[in-house]
Amino acid sequence: MGTEAQNPNHWAQQQERGNRLFLALTTLMVRYLPGWLMRPCIWPVVLYFYATSSKQRRHILRYQTRLQTAFPTTVLPHRFAVFRQFVAFGEAVCDRFAVWQHKIRYRDLIVEDPDNVSGIVDSGGRGQIFVCSHLGNTEVCRALVSHHQGFRLNVLVHSKHAQAFNDALEKAGADRIKMIQVGDLDAALMMELNRRIEAGEWIAVAADRVPVRGAKTAPVQFLGQSAQMPQGAWLLAALLKTQLNTLFCVKRNGRYHLKLRRFADTATWKRHGRQTETAATMQRFADLLAEECAENPLQWFNFYDFWGDEAA
Numbered sequence: 001m002g003t004e005a006q007n008p009n010h011w012a013q014q015q016e017r018g019n020r021l022f023l024a025l026t027t028l029m030v031r032y033l034p035g036w037l038m039r040p041c042i043w044p045v046v047l048y049f050y051a052t053s054s055k056q057r058r059h060i061l062r063y064q065t066r067l068q069t070a071f072p073t074t075v076l077p078h079r080f081a082v083f084r085q086f087v088a089f090g091e092a093v094c095d096r097f098a099v100w101q102h103k104i105r106y107r108d109l110i111v112e113d114p115d116n117v118s119g120i121v122d123s124g125g126r127g128q129i130f131v132c133s134h135l136g137n138t139e140v141c142r143a144l145v146s147h148h149q150g151f152r153l154n155v156l157v158h159s160k161h162a163q164a165f166n167d168a169l170e171k172a173g174a175d176r177i178k179m180i181q182v183g184d185l186d187a188a189l190m191m192e193l194n195r196r197i198e199a200g201e202w203i204a205v206a207a208d209r210v211p212v213r214g215a216k217t218a219p220v221q222f223l224g225q226s227a228q229m230p231q232g233a234w235l236l237a238a239l240l241k242t243q244l245n246t247l248f249c250v251k252r253n254g255r256y257h258l259k260l261r262r263f264a265d266t267a268t269w270k271r272h273g274r275q276t277e278t279a280a281t282m283q284r285f286a287d288l289l290a291e292e293c294a295e296n297p298l299q300w301f302n303f304y305d306f307w308g309d310e311a312a
Contacts (some may be wrong), residue, residue: 024136029094029099038094046090047131050083060085063300066223066307067210071294086091088298092251096139106147109249110257115222117245117260121148127197128243130204131233131263131285134301136250136294138204141258154178154193154200197240205249207233207285207300220286223293227307229286233280237266242279246288250296258293 028043036058050057060082067074078085098104111118120128130153132138147154149180157179178188193203210228216235217228237244244266248259263285269277293300 003249026280031097032185033076033240039091042090042094043087046083046086050086053086053303055305057082058303060300062309063223063302063306064297066225067293067297067300070224070290073296074297076297077311085298085300087301088251089301092137092139092299092301095137095251095256099140104256109140109254110256111260113260115245115262116262117262118148121202124200126242127199127201128201128245129233129237129240130202130208130245130247132204132247133210133257133292134206135210135289136248136296136299137256138206138247138249140256141247146234150200152178152196154180154196154201154203156203156205162227173181193236194240197242203236205233206235207282208223208289218282220283222286222307223290225307227286229282231278231282234266234281235274238269238274238278241267246285250292250299252296274278 017093029038033041048181062083064076095104145151155178180193198232210230216231218231219226220229221227222229222239225296233244243262244264246259246261246263247258250257250259264281
């Protein structure tokens with residue numbers, strides 16, 4: 001039995017109330033409403049979820065408190081900070097649909113790529129891995145992969161939460177991309193992923209939520225307190241012996257900033273030192289994620305008991 005079945009506070013166990021209705025409404029709003037009308041229309045929907053989500057409100061308040069303690073100079077709204085984080089999430093969902101409908105294009109992004117990761121994508125060589133998170137709006141980047149000719153991206157997802165969203169995106173005009181269920185990472189799929197990497201395809205995987213099945217996690221220090229984070233992205237990269245790159249896409253002053261960085265090359269990892277390398281790399285990522293949270297405090301979209309405060 002998976003860990004999510006045993007722990008009602010696991011993110012995968014939290015019910016997505018009204019999910020399909022919310023997505024259907026979002027699709028219609030993005031399709032037919034001008035941009036200046038979107039924000040006021042989002043607020044009533046967000047207000048409903050905010051009012052009926054006491055656990056999520058509590059979890060976000062704890063996050064904001066820890067963030068403020070770890071980074072005292074972080075600027076949070078003086079009033080209704082938790083509600084504003086819900087609003088930011090609602091806006092991010094609308095932006096995902098807007099991208100698929102070509103209302104947000106690649107030219108609208110501000111790209112920060114000091115290591116020329118984009119050039120590596122265009123080179124057509126062996127594939128690599130993008131390590132993502134639930135900070136900001138990485139969906140925007142997934143929708144814009146067509147900017148790079150021949151670029152193919154495989155996204156590892158938890159299908160229970162992704163299916164309804166991707167069905168809605170398809171109706172909104174999106175081409176279906178390769179979605180791979182994280183619960184199906186068996187030996188056969190590992191061989192398939194290796195084949196795709198060798199063929200020049202890339203893999204995107206989030207590294208800030210504990211696994212849906214199994215217990216491949218390790219503790220890291222995040223915002224001043226120990227939290228469990230998944231080892232999956234790092235172990236996958238080690239098995240595939242490929243380069244890891246971080247990808248963040250955050251919204252500032254109405255525009256998305258796409259931030260790409262080279263992060264670690266697992267080809268140099270020795271088998272006997274893999275555990276040590278994995279632990280060190282996970283902590284580096286946790287530190288980087290914390291810094292990004294400090295710069296973009298309202299765009300952290302993990303609404304569950306991240307630190308296990310309510311674990312039995």
